Amino acid sequence: MDVPLILPFLLSLGLLLWTADVGVSEEDAICVLNTTNISGIVRFVQTSNWSVEVTANVTGLPPGPHGFHIHQYGDITKGCASAGGHYNPLSMNHGGPDSPVRHVGDLGNIVANTEGIVVHCHEYHNFTLQGTHSILGRSIVIHANADDYGLGGHNDSLTTGHAGARLACCSIVVSRLIVFSSVALNKILGLKNT
Incomplete structure (x- = not known):
């Protein structure tokens, strides 16, 4: 097995086992x-009918603010380019996370410290993990630049927040599926399930 491929495999395996240990709910x-340089976990917990707590722990980003968005598709087979645009089922202009006019997928910015580490936790109130405006099966994209919340006056401010290139992305999936997958993975690897 190629050495650069071992680390992502081990990180994914560790995540699977960690998720199985902490116990998760359907919410x-x-x-x-x-990616090559950027890794981390974004976790979503449904706290009420229209509130989801989003926790992001990311490493390897350039220091500073980065646009943080939910994109239309969970397809990342061609990298972040296949994720589509911001999740926008209401056909609104781009805005900040607390703006009355905004895409459902506009989560604002996350900020990497001088070591490229992000620890972010915020409760959002306009999407769910089930039913109307569910984000399951969509993707998270982290951008190169700060999101201007649609206020920057650039030709792409009202569509993308002028957040720049897509640095990293991942598909949003139900945690329970990952727990199930860890059991299946243990069987494949010949490990004992506890």
């Missing part, structure tokens, strides 16, 4: 970032 979802 949990997860997104695993795993």
Whole structure:
């Protein structure tokens, strides 16, 4: 096995086992970032009918703010380009996470410290993990630049927040599926399930 491929495999395996150990509910979802330089976990917990707590722990980003969005598709087979545009079922202009006019997928910015580490936790109130405006099967994209919340006056401010290139992305999936997958993975690897 190629050495550069071992680390992502081990990180994914560790995530699977960690998720199995902590116990998750049907109101949990997860997104695993795993590019050459950027890795991390974005976790989603449904806290009420229209509230989802989003926690992001990411490493390897350039220091500073980065646009953080839910994109239309969970397809990342061609990298972040196949994720489509921002999730926007209401056909609104781009805005900030608390703006009255915004895409459902506009989560604002995450900020990497001088070591490229992001620890972010915020409760959002306009999407769900099930039913109307569900984000399951969609993707998270982290961009190169800060999101201007549609206020920057650039030709793409009202569509993308002028957030720039797509640095990292991942598909949003139900955590329970990952727990199930860890059991299946253990069987494949010949490990004992506890």
